[in-house]
Amino acid sequence: MHKIVNRLLTILTFSVFSVSAAEFKLPVYEKLVLENGLTLYLMEQHEVPLIDAVVTVKAGAVQDNKSGQAEMTANALLLGSGGLTRAEFEQQLDFIGANINAGGGLEASQVAASFASKDEDKVLKMLADALLRADFAEQEVAAYQQRHLAALQQAQESPKAVIGDYFNALLFAGHPYAKQRSGNIASVRTMQVSDLKDFYTKWYRPDNAAISIVGDFDSDKIISKIKALFGNWQGNSENFSVPPAKVKPAKAKVLLVDKPDARESTYIIGGKGIARSNPDYVALQVVNTILGGRFTSWLNDELRVNTGLTYGARSSFSAYQQGGSFSIYTFTQTDKTKEAIDLTLKTYARLWQQGIDKATLDSAKAYVKGQFPPKYETSGELAELLSGMFVYGYDETFINNFSDNVNALDLDKTKSLIKQYFPKEHLQMVVIGNADALRPVVSEYGELIETKIDTQQISL
Amino acid sequence: MKSILKLCLSLLLIAPVTQATEADDIQQFTLKNGMQILVLEDDSIPNANMYLFWKVGSRNEYPGITGLSHFFEHMMFNGSEKYGPKMFDRTMEAAGGANNAYTTENLTVYTDWFPADALELMFDLEADRIANLDIDPQVVESERGVVMSERSTGLENSNFRTLHEEVKGVAFRAHPYSWSVIGHDSDIANWTLEDLRQYHKTYYAPNNAVVVIVGAVQFDEVKKLAEAYFEPIPAQPEPRKIHTVEPEQKGERRTYVMKESVTSPNLLMAFHIPPTGHKDNYALQMLGDILANGNSSRLKQSLVFEQKLATNVMTYIPDSFDANLFYLYAIATPDTSAEDLEKGLVAQISEVIEQGVSDNELQKVKNSRLVSFYRQMQTINGKADTIGTYQVYFDDYKQLFELPAQLDKVSAADIQRVAKTYLKKANGTVGILNNKEDSYAQDR
Numbered sequence: 069m070h071k072i073v074n075r076l077l078t079i080l081t082f083s084v085f086s087v088s089a090a091e092f093k094l095p096v097y098e099k100l101v102l103e104n105g106l107t108l109y110l111m112e113q114h115e116v117p118l119i120d121a122v123v124t125v126k127a128g129a130v131q132d133n134k135s136g137q138a139e140m141t142a143n144a145l146l147l148g149s150g151g152l153t154r155a156e157f158e159q160q161l162d163f164i165g166a167n168i169n170a171g172g173g174l175e176a177s178q179v180a181a182s183f184a185s186k187d188e189d190k191v192l193k194m195l196a197d198a199l200l201r202a203d204f205a206e207q208e209v210a211a212y213q214q215r216h217l218a219a220l221q222q223a224q225e226s227p228k229a230v231i232g233d234y235f236n237a238l239l240f241a242g243h244p245y246a247k248q249r250s251g252n253i254a255s256v257r258t259m260q261v262s263d264l265k266d267f268y269t270k271w272y273r274p275d276n277a278a279i280s281i282v283g284d285f286d287s288d289k290i291i292s293k294i295k296a297l298f299g300n301w302q303g304n305s306e307n308f309s310v311p312p313a314k315v316k317p318a319k320a321k322v323l324l325v326d327k328p329d330a331r332e333s334t335y336i337i338g339g340k341g342i343a344r345s346n347p348d349y350v351a352l353q354v355v356n357t358i359l360g361g362r363f364t365s366w367l368n369d370e371l372r373v374n375t376g377l378t379y380g381a382r383s384s385f386s387a388y389q390q391g392g393s394f395s396i397y398t399f400t401q402t403d404k405t406k407e408a409i410d411l412t413l414k415t416y417a418r419l420w421q422q423g424i425d426k427a428t429l430d431s432a433k434a435y436v437k438g439q440f441p442p443k444y445e446t447s448g449e450l451a452e453l454l455s456g457m458f459v460y461g462y463d464e465t466f467i468n469n470f471s472d473n474v475n476a477l478d479l480d481k482t483k484s485l486i487k488q489y490f491p492k493e494h495l496q497m498v499v500i501g502n503a504d505a506l507r508p509v510v511s512e513y514g515e516l517i518e519t520k521i522d523t524q525q526i527s528l
Numbered sequence: 529m530k531s532i533l534k535l536c537l538s539l540l541l542i543a544p545v546t547q548a549t550e551a552d553d554i555q556q557f558t559l560k561n562g563m564q565i566l567v568l569e570d571d572s573i574p575n576a577n578m579y580l581f582w583k584v585g586s587r588n589e590y591p592g593i594t595g596l597s598h599f600f601e602h603m604m605f606n607g608s609e610k611y612g613p614k615m616f617d618r619t620m621e622a623a624g625g626a627n628n629a630y631t632t633e634n635l636t637v638y639t640d641w642f643p644a645d646a647l648e649l650m651f652d653l654e655a656d657r658i659a660n661l662d663i664d665p666q667v668v669e670s671e672r673g674v675v676m677s678e679r680s681t682g683l684e685n686s687n688f689r690t691l692h693e694e695v696k697g698v699a700f701r702a703h704p705y706s707w708s709v710i711g712h713d714s715d716i717a718n719w720t721l722e723d724l725r726q727y728h729k730t731y732y733a734p735n736n737a738v739v740v741i742v743g744a745v746q747f748d749e750v751k752k753l754a755e756a757y758f759e760p761i762p763a764q765p766e767p768r769k770i771h772t773v774e775p776e777q778k779g780e781r782r783t784y785v786m787k788e789s790v791t792s793p794n795l796l797m798a799f800h801i802p803p804t805g806h807k808d809n810y811a812l813q814m815l816g817d818i819l820a821n822g823n824s825s826r827l828k829q830s831l832v833f834e835q836k837l838a839t840n841v842m843t844y845i846p847d848s849f850d851a852n853l854f855y856l857y858a859i860a861t862p863d864t865s866a867e868d869l870e871k872g873l874v875a876q877i878s879e880v881i882e883q884g885v886s887d888n889e890l891q892k893v894k895n896s897r898l899v900s901f902y903r904q905m906q907t908i909n910g911k912a913d914t915i916g917t918y919q920v921y922f923d924d925y926k927q928l929f930e931l932p933a934q935l936d937k938v939s940a941a942d943i944q945r946v947a948k949t950y951l952k953k954a955n956g957t958v959g960i961l962n963n964k965e966d967s968y969a970q971d972r
Contacts, residue, residue: 118906435624
């Protein structure tokens with residue numbers, strides 16, 4: 069029936085969410101690969117007359133030759149295409165309440181459309197125009213470059229907005245995961261249209277891309293539309309793989325980022341994490357929930373509830389293809405910085421010193437299971453999930469076996485997880501605040517490196 | 529009511545909608561103590577929520593206790609008779625639930641999200657803190673630190689927040705919308721236990737609340753539980769009415785805020801407008817969209833893309849019981865002065881006042897508002913929040929489903945009229961945030 073389509077894989081789960089069983093299952097979806105190598109994920113959802121379509125390309129900051137290339141290439145696709153200027157393109161979308169947004173991430177870039185289902189034909193065509201026929205007009209790109217530079221500069225006004233970049237730069241020094249996702253001021257200033265075209269030509273190829281469509285549509289019909297719109301997309305992407313992120317700090321380091329008018333200190337403490345493919349990914353979410361993944365977590369309980377040192381403290385694993393990070397994040401008023409960092413470290417050390425008891429583990433298991441279904445409720449969220457499958461290689465078992473994986477965790481296993489995965493020594497720390505006030509305090513925690521928040525590029 | 533479907537078809541030619549929520553899907557009852565409960569059964573995920581809208585916010589405060597509504601929002605998690613300190617959160621999370629809360633100028637809203645089978649526990653937890661809150665003096669002290677940190681991190685990371693509280697303070701000199709929801713530092717440090725006790729008794733009365741429950745629940749079960757847990761909580765006398773009316777502004781007001789780390793000027797303009805329930809509400813909302821929603825909007829097109837004076841522009845109209853403000857916020861491009869940005873913004877406002885808006889712009893807003901409505905109604909949380917908001921501000925959740933009809937009634941002439949009526953210099957306050965000290969030397 070779909071003669072132009074190779075159905076490599078058709079997955080049918082036979083029901084939508086089953087309430088009585090209280091087991092959360094992923095709704096039916098299909099995965100197909102077109103002849104040109106383009107992957108297509110389809111999931112019908114008919115509750116509201118909306119569709120989300122996300123084009124994902126496995127090309128991100130890790131492939132940047134110039135920092136910011138992936139981010140700017142994705143955005144440049146929306147600056148005019150298919151005979152429409154940027155302004156006309158935006159006017160037409162705005163008129164029907166549709167959005168098309170683009171952005172570069174660490175390991176993938178996306179162009180994501182959200183629209184009313186009656187506008188399916190129109191918006192899918194515009195999406196295809198952006199992906200396949202972007203103008204890359206000099207003037208529009210130059211104006212966008214100025215907007216992007218201003219955005220990078222404005223981000224430096226907020227410690228919260230930039231602290232992650234500093235932490236990645238410190239932790240992954242020398243590895244592509246150290247790259248700033250949106251680029252830096254120095255490199256973006258030198259970006260040429262040719263840099264964006266090069267990036268596009270190299271990586272925006274059908275065998276390196278997927279379209280995830282979720283919402284109120286008819287699968288059979290949309291397959292032929294996608295074939296007509298994207299079937300002529302040709303060429304092969306270059307081979308690329310990120311080297312494993314061998315994070316092995318030889319000593320504790322403290323990166324102090326000066327913001328002279330800071331009224332508080334914002335900090336991250338962390339170390340090596342895990343890759344997304346790690347079989348313990350779900351179990352580690354549970355353990356992290358206890359440490360810093362919910363309101364009653366140890367970190368939030370100590371730093372917020374017991375002492376009033378902060379409005380919130382949390383910890384998390386960021387997992388990528390070839391590794392990842394673990395980090396604790398919080399903030400406190402400048403003169404409480406030492407008290408807060410000491411309490412953070414002391415609380416973190418409870419993982420080894422005190423360990424986890426059964427009641428806390430049971431509570432965390434119930435919590436992560438209970439809070440799981442709402443993460444995948446909208447067509448946008450589901451389209452993102454399918455895109456994640458394409459980039460990180462997991463499948464519907466991530467959702468359908470989630471409860472089983474959580475249930476399988478026992479106290480012995482948590483002990484071994486803590487031992488194996490939570491970084492214990494040579495912790496890496498970033499503190500953003502008033503350097504003159506903080507220098508004597510934070511230098512106690514490791515080798516001190518200093519920079520300023522208004523730096524043109526992070527170089528350590 | 530089926531009218532929503534017909535209106536969609538006529539407005540947007542949307543293909544048949546099979547499952548979208550309609551007014552008839554929502555069931556409502558009022559307990560004997562006056563508490564209003566709204567229920568929407570929705571099995572799309574095995575979860576449910578409970579949203580409690582209390583009609584208390586910073587407008588119910590006065591100098592000396594500014595920020596108390598928000599502080600109280602925090603205290604509601606800090607212990608009651610059956611569930612002592614920390615037990616509200618611990619009990620809820622152990623049952624797979626999570627919660628949050630927010631405070632505005634008008635409301636304090638508590639949100640519980642949980643697996644549907646934990647419904648009864650939610651009633652027990654909520655009833656206990658509504659009826660028997662036990663304010664522990666020690667917890668009050670540590671919570672002051674938490675709120676100070678919340679205030680500080682907002683000011684550290686958000687230029688809007690920094691400028692907004694100053695602009696409000698200038699635009700209002702009489703009405704309690706004058707101060708920020710989080711309150712003054714000195715009030716956060718000084719309010720007393722007695723202030724808190726009084727606040728709870730007055731405002732956390734069942735007759736002052738609207739409760740919305742959406743998710744994989746049964747109406748009959750919800751009703752039974754509401755009667756068992758909430759109905760015994762006694763009603764209280766109506767809280768004092770907020771009778772202060774902001775005197776008419778007779779000329780432009782201005783304020784300036786210095787923050788060293790700001791890299792380009794931020795501009796916030798605010799114009800007095802009537803409350804949400806006023807007949808001009810929809811026209812004002814649509815004017816806000818025409819000005820700044822989407823890159824093809826007037827201000828973005830002109831100031832961001834053509835004149836390159838701004839990196840971003842937005843409009844903001846808070847839902848409100850009393851007359852409040854229409855905000856226009858713009859961030860200058862590097863090297864653009866606050867004066868040039870302001871001139872550019874005023875020129876655009878003047879153009880709407882003098883030339884009006886096009887039918888195309890009007891239709892665009894109607895279309896996009898309807899799609900936004902569906903985006904909101906995609907989740908059980910979006911549904912609960914939207915239903916509750918309409919019930920509170922319009923005293924009738926069904927108004928939510930009248931949205932397309934209400935938007936349809938607004939003409940281009942209405943938009944021009946409200947722009948002319950409200951966005952005038954004498955009715956406005958201008959706030960500028962920049963990195964230079966305000967000094968006489970600069971004026972020379």
